[in-house]
Amino acid sequence: MKNILVSIIMPVYNNEKYLSGAIESVLNQTHKNIELLILDDGSTDSSLSIIENYAMHNKNIRLVSRDNKGVANSIDELLKYVKGDYIARMDGDDYSFPDRIEKQLKYLKENSDVGLVGSFVEVELTDYKNKDDVKLCEDIFNFKIDDKNSSIKFLNGHRMCHGTFMCRAKIFEEVKYNINLNSSEDLDFIFNLISKNFKVGIIEKRFYLNRVDSEFVHKQKYLNEKYNEEILKSKLKFLQSYIKNREVCIVGKSKYSNTLYKILKNNNIKIGDSIIYEYTNDKFADLGKSYIFIVDKCNYEHIRDSLITQGKNDLYDFIFI
Structure with missing residues (x-):
């Protein structure tokens, strides 16, 4: 060697x-x-x-x-x-x-x-x-x-x-x-x-x-929009094969949820009727086959557990981004 x-x-x-x-x-x-x-x-x-x-x-x-x-x-x-x-x-x-x-x-x-x-x-x-x-x-x-x-x-x-x-x-x-x-x-x-x-x-x-x-x-603490946008675009490009033709939904609210929404729109990805800021199992059930972006770090574990109990899989059906 x-x-x-x-x-x-x-x-x-x-x-x-x-x-x-x-x-x-x-x-x-x-x-x-x-x-x-x-x-x-x-x-x-x-x-x-x-x-x-x-x-x-x-x-x-x-x-x-x-x-x-x-x-x-x-x-x-x-x-x-x-x-x-x-x-x-x-x-x-x-x-x-x-x-x-x-x-x-x-x-x-x-x-x-x-x-x-x-x-x-x-x-x-x-x-x-x-x-x-x-x-x-x-x-x-x-x-x-x-x-x-x-x-x-x-x-x-x-x-x-x-x-x-x-x-x-x-x-x-x-x-x-x-x-x-x-x-x-x-x-x-x-x-x-x-x-x-x-x-x-x-x-x-x-x-x-x-x-x-x-x-x-x-x-790292206060992501500015330009820095944020470039990183999110790289992530979204990778996720295209998982999203496929599904509409997407953004769950939670963070300093970059609006940037994510803008990128999704600019890439002609269909977004659900609303961004869900408050989440219950009933609301998750309404999402059907949507691909879910979780942007709420504080409540991520709770949201993830709720989605998994509905048979959804990390990466394939949802992602914390």
Whole structure:
């Protein structure tokens, strides 16, 4: 296994503060047969010169530099230079623990049906300190999945930290990153993988330090409409095969129920007569074969139990989104 080449792709944009640490964490991996492909996406700080210095002294580092086009486009560009049979993601302001690549490669070798594996993360806030916000982020990224619930977990709001992604290079023959997305490119990519019958795994150990700022945390707490809309569109695209020709109903009220309603309308999906804010078993019985979107987090368990007693199934008939 030590002879297997792993290609690590690192998009960089203005990461000068943490960039050296990120690169060093790759060079110090216990699995030594690696190539590090770095794309500087039009940085305006000293990131480019930092990368140039490392590339000058390390023959396994390749630098690509260009004007700013965004993360998804950067990944798409870096994939053109990959030589390894396995590809790992890495962000320019994060840190991979020394045995990360070794352990993820071992997992993929032992689980031939898995196309992509991530890991748990340790979260560090870069511009302030708040234990509750660290826990909020770690709860989003650190979750258990299995073959039956992976898509449900991602639809419910969990996100695998994209910097922990490691996958087989061959999956890119069937699945590509959507370069037009700004907020949900990683989630959209995972949904596309699952749709193509690739399995997704998570190692329940922390192999990665994920640095996030107050802007990221704010988005998780108070989703703005633009960020919200892109994520919901990715989820809805994945759910089309379950909704089929059924009309849909939105149960509950949240800060993004109106955005969901608008997206459904714009996609010409038939919506039931009303959005149900108060729910009883009688009202659920009236929904018939409708596909149900649950947007009420506080009462989700109660709503879910009521639907299951009526013979409805999670994902196939309803989803908390």
